[in-house]
Amino acid sequence: MLNTVSKIRGQVKATGYPQTEGLLGECMLRYGRELGEDSAFGTALIDSGESMKLMGEVKDSLDINVKQNFIDPLQLLQDKDLKEIGHHLKKLEGRRLDYDYKKKRLGKIPDEEVKQAVEKFEESKELAERSMFNFLENDIEQVSQLLVFVEAAVEYHKQSTEILEDLQSKLQNRINIASSRPRREFKPKPVIRTPLEISNGQQHNGISFSPSIKSTGSSSHMDQPCCQALYDFEPENEGELGFKEGDVITLTNQIDENWFEGMLNGESGFFPINYVEVVVPLPQ
Secondary structure: OOHHHHOOOOOOOOOOOOOOHHHHHHHHHHHHHHOOOOHHHHHHHHHHHHHHHHHHHHHHHHHHHHOOOOHHHHHHHHHHHHHHHHHHHHHHHHHHHHHHHHHOOEOEOOHHEEEOOOOHHHHHHHHHHHHHHHHHHHHHHHHHHHHHHHHHHHHHHHHHHHHHHHHHHHHHHHHHHHOOOOOOOOOOOOOOOOEEEOEEEEEEEEEEEEEOOOOOOOOOHHHHHHEEEEOOOOOOOEOOOOOOOOOOOOOOOOOOOOEEEEEEEEEEEEEEEHEEEEEOOOOO
């Protein structure tokens, strides 16, 4: 269980798991900027996106704090104290079986052998009992570590509440500004009858049509498994592949439910699945 938690939150070097709040913030910022500052909803999305990213950073701090001050000490407890107790119990069981065997053969074997078996059994019994007693006597240390975990959770929720309350105030203020703004009248734009070809697409009747995928090379991307980056990804560990929003990445393998392997500009590496949108899927 401890190893599973550590893998999820960064003990293993090959992770770098994005926080849900951070991903939501990136999405809000992206579409808020597309709507523009003239849109009340667009600016509200930008405010919300910045707040969500802050909450993701606060959650990262919680993860680091909990790992260092709660999970790591528990792992040490399991690897050292509990392992030592288990060793003493295993040794005690072996000497008990030896004592039972020699006790049944009393009179057929020298009394000295029986006496030694009794002494070894009693020695192991005392060591096992002492190690368990010391462990239970020091359980205040585990209570202190649990307190640190709870305090970290309280601080996380406190900071999250402050961020959300600040966002709530900003959104209420934007509602007040939007409500007091004079209503605009719709003015239709003149229709352009002649189609005009432009470099990245075509324009017809005043409407621009552009390719949805940002070109990063030749059209050969579409002939093989590939995906398009939804957000920027900065590699944090060796073997990860960095990219920018809109880049088209050639897919070579799916490592697991969270990670792809791919190539971009001649470089190969791993990257999180939820940072991209699959355009041409890998063969099943």
